[in-house]
Amino acid sequence: MNASIMKASIKKELWEFNGMLKWVPISLAGAFIFIPLLTLLLNGIDTSMMLEGLKHLSEANDIKGLTKVFFVATSALFIPFIVVGFLVQMHYFVNCLYDERRDQSVMFWRSLPVSDEVTIVSKLLTGAIVIPTIFYSAATVLFVGGLLLAFIGSVILSIGFDISLWSLWSSAQIMSGLGSIWLTMIPTAIWLLPLYAWLMLTSIYAKKAPFLWAILPIVVVLIIEAILVHYLQLSQPFFGHFIGDYFSITPDKAIINPDDIIAVRWAPLQAVMAQIDYRTVLVSAGLLFATYWVRVNKQES
Amino acid sequence: MSALISVSGLCKSYGSKKVLSGVDLSLNAGQIVGLVGPNGAGKTTCLQAILGLTDFDGDISVLGHHPRKDRVKMLKEVAYIADVAILPKWLKVSQALSYMQDIHPNFAIEKAQEFLAKTNIAVNDKVKALSKGMVAQLHLALILAIDAKVLILDEPTLGLDILTRRQFYSHLLEDFYTEDKCIVVTTHQIEEIEHILTDVAFIQQGKIVLAQSTDDIRQRFNLVSVTNEQLPQADELQPLFKNSMMGLTTMLFDNQDKEILQGLGKVTVPSLADVFVGIMNKETC
Amino acid sequence: MTPQWDPDKPIYLQLYQQVVTRILDGYIKEGEALPSVRKVAAEYQLNPITISKAYQMLQDEQIVEKQRGKGLFVMPGAQDLMLDRERESFLSHQWPEILSQISRLKLSAEQLLSANENNSVEGGV
Numbered sequence: 001m002n003a004s005i006m007k008a009s010i011k012k013e014l015w016e017f018n019g020m021l022k023w024v025p026i027s028l029a030g031a032f033i034f035i036p037l038l039t040l041l042l043n044g045i046d047t048s049m050m051l052e053g054l055k056h057l058s059e060a061n062d063i064k065g066l067t068k069v070f071f072v073a074t075s076a077l078f079i080p081f082i083v084v085g086f087l088v089q090m091h092y093f094v095n096c097l098y099d100e101r102r103d104q105s106v107m108f109w110r111s112l113p114v115s116d117e118v119t120i121v122s123k124l125l126t127g128a129i130v131i132p133t134i135f136y137s138a139a140t141v142l143f144v145g146g147l148l149l150a151f152i153g154s155v156i157l158s159i160g161f162d163i164s165l166w167s168l169w170s171s172a173q174i175m176s177g178l179g180s181i182w183l184t185m186i187p188t189a190i191w192l193l194p195l196y197a198w199l200m201l202t203s204i205y206a207k208k209a210p211f212l213w214a215i216l217p218i219v220v221v222l223i224i225e226a227i228l229v230h231y232l233q234l235s236q237p238f239f240g241h242f243i244g245d246y247f248s249i250t251p252d253k254a255i256i257n258p259d260d261i262i263a264v265r266w267a268p269l270q271a272v273m274a275q276i277d278y279r280t281v282l283v284s285a286g287l288l289f290a291t292y293w294v295r296v297n298k299q300e301s
Numbered sequence: 302m303s304a305l306i307s308v309s310g311l312c313k314s315y316g317s318k319k320v321l322s323g324v325d326l327s328l329n330a331g332q333i334v335g336l337v338g339p340n341g342a343g344k345t346t347c348l349q350a351i352l353g354l355t356d357f358d359g360d361i362s363v364l365g366h367h368p369r370k371d372r373v374k375m376l377k378e379v380a381y382i383a384d385v386a387i388l389p390k391w392l393k394v395s396q397a398l399s400y401m402q403d404i405h406p407n408f409a410i411e412k413a414q415e416f417l418a419k420t421n422i423a424v425n426d427k428v429k430a431l432s433k434g435m436v437a438q439l440h441l442a443l444i445l446a447i448d449a450k451v452l453i454l455d456e457p458t459l460g461l462d463i464l465t466r467r468q469f470y471s472h473l474l475e476d477f478y479t480e481d482k483c484i485v486v487t488t489h490q491i492e493e494i495e496h497i498l499t500d501v502a503f504i505q506q507g508k509i510v511l512a513q514s515t516d517d518i519r520q521r522f523n524l525v526s527v528t529n530e531q532l533p534q535a536d537e538l539q540p541l542f543k544n545s546m547m548g549l550t551t552m553l554f555d556n557q558d559k560e561i562l563q564g565l566g567k568v569t570v571p572s573l574a575d576v577f578v579g580i581m582n583k584e585t586c
Numbered sequence: 587m588t589p590q591w592d593p594d595k596p597i598y599l600q601l602y603q604q605v606v607t608r609i610l611d612g613y614i615k616e617g618e619a620l621p622s623v624r625k626v627a628a629e630y631q632l633n634p635i636t637i638s639k640a641y642q643m644l645q646d647e648q649i650v651e652k653q654r655g656k657g658l659f660v661m662p663g664a665q666d667l668m669l670d671r672e673r674e675s676f677l678s679h680q681w682p683e684i685l686s687q688i689s690r691l692k693l694s695a696e697q698l699l700s701a702n703e704n705n706s707v708e709g710g711v
Contacts, residue, residue, distance in 0.1 A: 331635065333633050467631065470628075470631055471628035471629070471631070474624060474627040474628040474631075474633075474634065475624045475625060475627070475628035478624065478634060480634075493631075494631075496591070496597060496630075496632045496633065497627075497631055497632060497633050498633060499633045499635050516596075519596070569593060570593045570594050571593075572593060
């Protein structure tokens with residue numbers, strides 16, 4: 001596979017969904033800036049109380065506690081972006097092979113010397129990696145912006161008010177915190193691969209309303225299974241439990257010592273990696289191959 | 302001259318419906334072939350099989366490649382304009398040029414830019430902002446820049462005004478065509494491109510009913526204006542088509558001796574449209 | 587603009603004739619280049635093979651000559667050559683027919699020559 005053709009194909013995906021991929025992260029980031037600002041303006045700043053609190057902070061001894069708080073704050077910044085990004089990914093996957101059939105441009109694209117493998121892989125990469133990267137980056141930009149403000153604040157505090165927060169900076173372990181969040185992206189992609197592949201398959205197969213085609217079969221299978229289990233007195237609904245188990249990330253998935261900050265930091269990554277199973281990867285591969293097969297054999301105008 | 306495209310025994314069914322029933326076609330370099338037939342005759346399916354856009358039974362070889370197995374290699378030298386292969390509305394002109402440059406080894410971006418400079422198309426326009434004629438021009442610009450060896454046009458001028466249609470063919474002839482390329486065109490406006498075609502193939506109900514050069518067709522078929530007295534005599538020669546009006550009957554004959562026909566009335570050369578109508582009627586009678 | 591072609595004569599012949607007429611009338615001068623096959627094809631909406639045939643015929647009749655890399659140029663003396671040829675063709679093919687038509691209609695030379703000016707002919711001889 002030619003790298004430049006892959007790059008060009010991913011670029012094309014981004015052009016197609018440009019509006020969504022630009023304005024959603026920007027709006028979200030904007031909300032993150034605008035809402036606190038608004039609250040501050042409305043409620044006013046109690047400067048003396050704030051300085052008191054900051055003085056306490058500079059004298060604090062509970063380094064570990066502080067680091068944990070810092071990491072939690074960073075996550076709190078990233079989580080909305082990750083969640084909204086996930087919704088955007090869902091929208092992308094449901095439509096990535098459907099829109100071009102609906103507007104009849106699929107025959108134009110297929111009359112160009114780009115292989116179907118490259119097309120499918122480029123769409124998969126766009127949805128699984130590139131879109132999350134955009135949202136993670138938006139969050140990171142905000143994060144860096146916040147750091148910058150904090151830095152300026154610290155300078156002002158130490159010069160103007162003789163409050164030194166510099167020890168906090170070193171103990172906050174900013175880079176590790178940020179790094180551990182970014183590292184979850186690829187394992188998350190592998191974990192959610194069956195979902196992505198399933199959506200791509202419905203996207204290329206559905207004649208209308210691909211979103212319904214994605215949801216309804218699953219729901220129908222779950223209902224049928226529940227009925228069968230109930231009436232045949234089977235032990236448990238296999239499929240239902242599997243879906244629930246695979247796609248939920250709960251604290252008990254990663255058993256850690258809450259005092260160990262390093263463990264806390266790596267908990268999300270651990271939880272995700274625990275979910276990955278070679279069997280689901282195989283199923284994903286199967287679904288992707290089915291998508292490829294439909295594109296090569298059944299893509300008729 | 303070896304064939305650039307050779308189609309042999311092409312068959313295609315959608316479920317129980319047979320769309321192509323054994324099409325044989327051969328296109329050589331320098332030919333401009335018109336694929337003419339009524340709606341539903343299988344023109345679009347035939348072209349899509351040649352492009353590897355649909356699976357098929359039979360043998361097809363395009364520039365030595367199999368359209369399904371060597372799709373990508375084949376498409377580097379083949380270009381396609383169709384009313385069912387539309388440029389997406391969200392695409393910007395600049396994006397189209399950039400994308401083509403990246404994925405097409407033969408794309409000469411300056412050629413496309415030169416062509417577009419002569420139009421009203423701005424480089425930052427989205428396809429949805431362009432009129433139908435301008436979209437056709439954009440598509441043509443992209444095609445001209447590829448400089449493909451084989452050009453497949455499926456109703457390329459559908460819905461365009463006459464000025465755009467004329468310009469389309471002018472550009473095709475002046476900027477694209479050379480003796481080592483071949484063009485396949487389907488269109489409903491056969492009168493318009495009658496003289497542009499070097500060869501024509503009539504297709505009906507999934508089969509080729511006639512495939513010859515336009516020169517040969519003009520020599521083979523004759524149009525005769527027969528008076529009422531000559532009618533029975535003329536009927537014996539089995540005309541393909543008859544049309545009576547104002548005291549004279551116009552008849553279309555295939556492969557008849559010109560001298561015999563001249564004895565029946567005034568003999569003229571039929572237009573391609575006349576021949577087409579005659580052949581189609583003959584098949585359906 | 588696309589000219590109206592006579593459907594009963596091969597187009598390449600009509601094209602050949604058009605070039606010949608234009609040379610005779612002086613619209614195309616000796617030493618002048620003919621437009622490229624492509625240009626003519628595009629302008630007249632004809633396939634290039636038709637144009638090539640006409641151009642080949644012009645070459646065979648020694649009306650134009652190919653200059654390598656530059657195209658087809660009207661040969662010097664082409665106008666005179668054309669004049670002679672067309673005269674001969676007219677006198678041997680068309681004139682005898684017209685002559686028999688004139689005698690059939692019993693027209694005098696006087697009537698013939700004045701016909702152009704008045705566009706009418708008085709009866710009688």
